[in-house]
Amino acid sequence: MGMEGIGARVARKEDKRFITGKGRYTDDMVVPGMKHAHFIRSPHAHAKIKSIDTSAAEKMPGVIGILNGAQLAEDAIGNIICGWMIHSKDGTPMNMGAWRPLAQDTVRYVGDAVAIVVADSKTQARDAAEAVVVDYETLPVVTSAIEALKDGAPQLHPEAKNNLIFDWEIGDSAATDAAIASAAHVTEMKVINNRLVPNPMEPRAALGVYDEGEDHYTLWTTSQNPHVARLVLSAFYNVAPENKLRVIAPDVGGGFGSKIYIYPEEIVCLWASKRTGVPVKWNSDRTEAFLTDAHGRDHVSTVKMAFDADNRITGFKVDTIANLGAYMSLFSSSVPTYLYATLLSGQYNIPNIHANVRTVYTNTVPVDAYRGAGRPEATYLVERTMETAARELGVSPAELRKTNFVREFPHQTPVIMCYDAGDFEASLNAAMDASDYAGFAARKEEAKSRGKLRGIGMSCYIEACGIAPSAAVGSLGAGVGLWESAEVRVNAVGTVEVLTGSHSHGQGHETTFAQLVADRFGVGIDTVSIVHGDTDKVQMGMGTYGSRSGAVGMSAVVKALDKVEIKAKKLAAHLLEADESDIVIENGELKVAGTDKSVPWFQMALAAYTAHNMPEGMEPGLKEGAFYDPSNFTFPAGCYICEVEVDPETGKTEIIQFVAADDFGKIINPMIVEGQVHGGVAQGIGQALLEGTHYDAETGQLLTASYMDYTMPRADDLPSFQISTTETACPSNPLGIKGCGEAGAIGSPPALINAITDAIGNNDLTMPATPQRVWAALGSAK
Amino acid sequence: MYATNYHRASSVEDAVKLASSNDEAKYLSGGQTLLPTMKQRLAAPSDLVDLRHVSDMKGISVSGGSIRIGAATTHAEVAKSSEIASACPGLAHLAAHIGDPHVRHMGTIGGSIANNDPAADYPAGLVALNATIVTNKRSIGADDFFTGMFDTALEDGELIVAVEIKAPSKSGYAKFPNPASRYAMTGVFVAKHGDGSVRVAVTGAGSDGVFRQADMEQALASDFSAGAIDGVTVDDSELMSDIHASSAYRANLVKVMAKRAVAAAG
Amino acid sequence: MANVSMTVNGRSVSGQCEDRTLLVQFIRENLGLTGTHVGCDTSQCGACVVHVDGKAVKSCTMLAAQADGSEVVTIEGLASGGELHPVQAAFREHHGLQCGFCTPGMIMSAVDMIQRHGGRLDEKTVRQELEGNICRCTGYHNIVKAVLDAASKMGDGTKVAAE
Numbered sequence A: 001m002g003m004e005g006i007g008a009r010v011a012r013k014e015d016k017r018f019i020t021g022k023g024r025y026t027d028d029m030v031v032p033g034m035k036h037a038h039f040i041r042s043p044h045a046h047a048k049i050k051s052i053d054t055s056a057a058e059k060m061p062g063v064i065g066i067l068n069g070a071q072l073a074e075d076a077i078g079n080i081i082c083g084w085m086i087h088s089k090d091g092t093p094m095n096m097g098a099w100r101p102l103a104q105d106t107v108r109y110v111g112d113a114v115a116i117v118v119a120d121s122k123t124q125a126r127d128a129a130e131a132v133v134v135d136y137e138t139l140p141v142v143t144s145a146i147e148a149l150k151d152g153a154p155q156l157h158p159e160a161k162n163n164l165i166f167d168w169e170i171g172d173s174a175a176t177d178a179a180i181a182s183a184a185h186v187t188e189m190k191v192i193n194n195r196l197v198p199n200p201m202e203p204r205a206a207l208g209v210y211d212e213g214e215d216h217y218t219l220w221t222t223s224q225n226p227h228v229a230r231l232v233l234s235a236f237y238n239v240a241p242e243n244k245l246r247v248i249a250p251d252v253g254g255g256f257g258s259k260i261y262i263y264p265e266e267i268v269c270l271w272a273s274k275r276t277g278v279p280v281k282w283n284s285d286r287t288e289a290f291l292t293d294a295h296g297r298d299h300v301s302t303v304k305m306a307f308d309a310d311n312r313i314t315g316f317k318v319d320t321i322a323n324l325g326a327y328m329s330l331f332s333s334s335v336p337t338y339l340y341a342t343l344l345s346g347q348y349n350i351p352n353i354h355a356n357v358r359t360v361y362t363n364t365v366p367v368d369a370y371r372g373a374g375r376p377e378a379t380y381l382v383e384r385t386m387e388t389a390a391r392e393l394g395v396s397p398a399e400l401r402k403t404n405f406v407r408e409f410p411h412q413t414p415v416i417m418c419y420d421a422g423d424f425e426a427s428l429n430a431a432m433d434a435s436d437y438a439g440f441a442a443r444k445e446e447a448k449s450r451g452k453l454r455g456i457g458m459s460c461y462i463e464a465c466g467i468a469p470s471a472a473v474g475s476l477g478a479g480v481g482l483w484e485s486a487e488v489r490v491n492a493v494g495t496v497e498v499l500t501g502s503h504s505h506g507q508g509h510e511t512t513f514a515q516l517v518a519d520r521f522g523v524g525i526d527t528v529s530i531v532h533g534d535t536d537k538v539q540m541g542m543g544t545y546g547s548r549s550g551a552v553g554m555s556a557v558v559k560a561l562d563k564v565e566i567k568a569k570k571l572a573a574h575l576l577e578a579d580e581s582d583i584v585i586e587n588g589e590l591k592v593a594g595t596d597k598s599v600p601w602f603q604m605a606l607a608a609y610t611a612h613n614m615p616e617g618m619e620p621g622l623k624e625g626a627f628y629d630p631s632n633f634t635f636p637a638g639c640y641i642c643e644v645e646v647d648p649e650t651g652k653t654e655i656i657q658f659v660a661a662d663d664f665g666k667i668i669n670p671m672i673v674e675g676q677v678h679g680g681v682a683q684g685i686g687q688a689l690l691e692g693t694h695y696d697a698e699t700g701q702l703l704t705a706s707y708m709d710y711t712m713p714r715a716d717d718l719p720s721f722q723i724s725t726t727e728t729a730c731p732s733n734p735l736g737i738k739g740c741g742e743a744g745a746i747g748s749p750p751a752l753i754n755a756i757t758d759a760i761g762n763n764d765l766t767m768p769a770t771p772q773r774v775w776a777a778l779g780s781a782k
Numbered sequence B: 001m002y003a004t005n006y007h008r009a010s011s012v013e014d015a016v017k018l019a020s021s022n023d024e025a026k027y028l029s030g031g032q033t034l035l036p037t038m039k040q041r042l043a044a045p046s047d048l049v050d051l052r053h054v055s056d057m058k059g060i061s062v063s064g065g066s067i068r069i070g071a072a073t074t075h076a077e078v079a080k081s082s083e084i085a086s087a088c089p090g091l092a093h094l095a096a097h098i099g100d101p102h103v104r105h106m107g108t109i110g111g112s113i114a115n116n117d118p119a120a121d122y123p124a125g126l127v128a129l130n131a132t133i134v135t136n137k138r139s140i141g142a143d144d145f146f147t148g149m150f151d152t153a154l155e156d157g158e159l160i161v162a163v164e165i166k167a168p169s170k171s172g173y174a175k176f177p178n179p180a181s182r183y184a185m186t187g188v189f190v191a192k193h194g195d196g197s198v199r200v201a202v203t204g205a206g207s208d209g210v211f212r213q214a215d216m217e218q219a220l221a222s223d224f225s226a227g228a229i230d231g232v233t234v235d236d237s238e239l240m241s242d243i244h245a246s247s248a249y250r251a252n253l254v255k256v257m258a259k260r261a262v263a264a265a266g
Numbered sequence C: 001m002a003n004v005s006m007t008v009n010g011r012s013v014s015g016q017c018e019d020r021t022l023l024v025q026f027i028r029e030n031l032g033l034t035g036t037h038v039g040c041d042t043s044q045c046g047a048c049v050v051h052v053d054g055k056a057v058k059s060c061t062m063l064a065a066q067a068d069g070s071e072v073v074t075i076e077g078l079a080s081g082g083e084l085h086p087v088q089a090a091f092r093e094h095h096g097l098q099c100g101f102c103t104p105g106m107i108m109s110a111v112d113m114i115q116r117h118g119g120r121l122d123e124k125t126v127r128q129e130l131e132g133n134i135c136r137c138t139g140y141h142n143i144v145k146a147v148l149d150a151a152s153k154m155g156d157g158t159k160v161a162a163e
């Protein structure tokens, strides 16, 4: 590894602008003639729109236009779609109801967009919005998925009887039932995976600009995947054809999944810009973000895990009801199915698995992928069940896991996944050592003397990243391919530009992608620029989510670098009158191995562009592109151990220590990988301990719609983390990378709940484990 | 935020005059409650009278056991005042645990008590300390000042100028913050006064704002120790219940925090 | 309409705005200094923290008119003569930022915190002092490290606020 190559702990290039206040986010953009939008949103969770009266509002100062769903329909703007087809077990396609970017007849959740006001200033737009009179006829409301499935429950969409979107299964039901029937022990649980609000700190924003002269649209937006946005805006929403639409996602302040989707506001701002003739900017305030950003999780499951007399798992049966909210968001159907149930084998050898999943409409914010997307839900089930089983069977949690670990690879699970590599015991041992697991009993005693209840819990997770081969996901219902593209341009002076379809919104691509080039050509990372987030610059890409930038995005860069290297060596061989196979690239020079003959990198590049002296038949220039389609998912895995102290008087949990031992395969920049783990673990701790999303069951109002009621993890809620990595290379991509963006959020919740339930001696505890809940579980209610 | 007119007052008289010029005028002190409320369009004062430049309303003086805190004194100033720390450590501790550093740099004692948020910290402190609230018109005892949730004895346009406190012999405050907002989910201030009487005031828990816990006051008057509260039962029928804490849980917290406040008072 | 004048990052500025204009709007929209961010509407996230007359405040919870006559420093004014402030440098060195959105407010808060506590900061205090700053990316681990490192480097040079 060079100083700035693969594996180097390089400080980030992009930081320079962020620490000096020079980052450029969507809401920072200003274009000439720009005006401001405010969305009028439904205050009701379920209602018919009887009329919209804009007459008074139109006369208000600064108002340019007020547009509603009828006008949107006039212009044939399409429905918002879900891009992953799932079939129910009876073979019928999922029951998708219509989602209009501006509701026309019916609103189905509090926050559903009804109209847009465009005015000279944001305040004027909001002032005018208050003068718009929308007459609603309220309808009965249902917020719980279980209630929504019952006969007689309020119906959201005519397409979905009893609000059932699909009833899907995976695995062998009969064989799993048989395993349970003949088991020596069966552990049964009901497990709730709480609904979460993603809350990237930058609220969503959009700036739509229609250029009449060119009949061309530009959208600046807070997106994790601008190319996918352009694709669906043109192919499905009929806003503009791709060649007439440029989508730019500049600096984006975090996403965590919530900025994958194309939301009503982006569609409407673009469309409204044409309708009103002015550039239209909207930015969400935080309450709007709570009410409209896709939420995450929200599962209720029952599980049965069967063991034989040797404590080996013989079967695992899962029944899940997943709340998808009022409409089907872009990838919503894939999250509780292929991103979830395919991971139910965990790190274990389980011969029989069956999962049944029902997804349901309710009068709540649409639910889609949020950091981890399906894998946290699966991991939580598996690891809570394992811990519970260990307690019931009277064996140590580590022992039970070791008894059941997969140890031979490749390993085909009964639920599609084929694990390619791993060493689960290595990470378990690393975590147990780092946490001084053996010394826990003494620490518990000591805590007791201070009146505190100490507990320890572990979680051994495996997840699947780099959602892969396009043909495979296509056969499972995906509407897009999941490859990635890259282009490497070597300029005439030898500097390098890498164009990637991946998108960075905190992940540090400008540094890590440059490290790949530095590693390959021995040039400094400061001579390498990473270009991303603009559909006019990068031809096509699938964006960043599912921890795919490393495993897929970087692999595409590697493929392009391979091609550049071949051409550069050919050219150098020609210049040096040597054999191509003798050329090596070192320290910014192309050398003839074993001689002192060399040509500097920049001179070779210049030669490629002067084209005065090139090998026979070689085209001038030095620029290569590549598309990379992975051959398999990647499987990051690891072990997390959490130690807590509970104050029995108040029920408050303090995290004393959090240990993570992850296997991410090869690591490009350990500093950035550690940062990803810290952030992921913090979100997992947030889910387990702090973040509760509450709806009023009667009215469908979101009760936790600001930081006054939704508990964001703050610095004093969290400890410093002890993290380490073990490495088994991933055989499925050229760099051996597995991905690290989501593991922290996937692996941590069960570790924490296992620790708290261990501390309080009561296994019946629902996330988030707030002080009130823990106190109640301690049974001290009078 | 709705449109408003900003005025900067230079003196107490000036402030009162500016405020009286319009029915819908409001004083603006630290703005840490009023401005968030206005941003959410939940308040729409026609005029704002800024008190931050009224020098008579700022600052802390302590002499011979009498403490006077100007209404426009910030939480940060109270928290770091060495005079308060020695005369009434419980109050310094309380001020240091209001909100976050940025809020403490702006928010003031006058604004906090005028607002009388049922989850605010100062009301518990002032009731337990039997403070006197000095306005441009009169002096009001804390027991009479806090009249219910978001409600005080202040009349329209009446301006709090200062808060006066007799230094107690012992004082302690224990707060269990709401995990999300960090306001008090339950906060208990315990003060032992020169005459031997004890006052225990609870914030964050009562469905009608700050209240005194008479049983605890009695128990502590005869034995000022955490153990003395053990036998007291907290009635939860008048306590708040919300998604963060049931009334039963709050009743538990009242007792636990009271014991911790006594322990802190030493 | 209010006429406001103040010193921002050492430069005298003045402008006209509605009385209801928040300081953060004035900074971002009138002055075009977009490093100061808005991350919430309830005055809790701290993305908007700037220094007014030497103290960290939330610029979303102060009117521009209130800051009339004040000295304001934003993230853009922290580095002097092209040299990063030690807190900025520490955030980069310790990877105390990911998406960068909370970062300006974090850094301004950290500078204020170090000014008040000097070299006496420890991890627990730093975490408590960050109550008014929310970061969704970093899990705070590296932010805490950066603040402690900057505090120790600045230690001797910093004046500890008088007790």
Ligand SMILES: Cc1cc2nc3c(=O)[nH]c(=O)nc-3n(C[C@H](O)[C@H](O)[C@H](O)COP(=O)(O)OP(=O)(O)OC[C@H]3O[C@@H](n4cnc5c(N)ncnc54)[C@H](O)[C@@H]3O)c2cc1C
Residues within 6 Å of the ligand: B026, B027, B028, B029, B030, B031, B032, B033, B034, B035, B036, B051, B071, B072, B097, B098, B099, B100, B103, B106, B107, B108, B109, B110, B111, B112, B113, B114, B115, B117, B119, B120, B121, B122, B154, B158, B159, B160, B161, B181, B182, B183, B184, C042, C043, C044
């Ligand atoms: C993020 C955040 C966290 C917070 N956490 C806490 C907490 O943990 N505990 C807590 O107690 N508080 C908390 N607060 C509230 C904070 O303490 C406020 O500063 C305080 O409640 C109001 O004081 P102010 O000076 O800001 O008043 P303002 O907001 O200026 O005014 C509040 C009200 O009082 C009136 N008023 C102000 N001064 C006077 C006066 N002299 N005479 C008459 N009326 C007057 C105003 O007209 C207004 O109606 C928090 C606030 C925020 C933004």
Ligand code: FES
Residues within 6 Å of the ligand: C037, C038, C039, C040, C041, C042, C043, C044, C045, C046, C047, C048, C049, C058, C059, C060, C061
């Ligand atoms: S924007 Fe000021 S605190 Fe959130």
Ligand code: FES
Residues within 6 Å of the ligand: A201, A253, A254, A506, C096, C097, C098, C099, C100, C101, C102, C103, C134, C135, C136, C137, C138
């Ligand atoms: S770095 Fe993204 S919110 Fe802090």
